[in-house]
Amino acid sequence: MMVILRCARYCSAIDPRTVVPPTDLLPHRYRRPSSPYIYRDEEITGLIDAAKRLPSTVGLRPQTYATPFGLYAATGLRCNEPLRLDRGDTDLVVAS
Secondary structure, X not given: OHHHHHHHHHHHHHOOOOOOOOOOOOOOOOOOOOOOOOOOHHHHHXXXXXXXXXXXXXXXXXXXXXXXXXXXXXXXXXXXXXXXXXXXXXXXXXXX
16 A cells, blocks of 8 residues: 555646545555564474475475574564575585
8 A cells, every 4th residue: 555655746746637445445554573582492393394395296395494494483584585595596515
């Protein structure tokens, strides 16, 4: 809604025929929690273990879910970041 409202305000400066919706048109607004929830080690292990037990017809589903959970915990990546990783984002050469 906010994007539409901002766009309508911008357009109304250019074209006075633009209707700007009222700010209270939609009653619910998402409110982010004031502080993040920090998972305990046991909770992270439980999430990864549960992901590894997911049913799969081809066998990859458990790893597909367990891997991002491990990346979140180990690296602090945000929600969509592991999904956008490419092979080029990794260094697979082990230093001797």
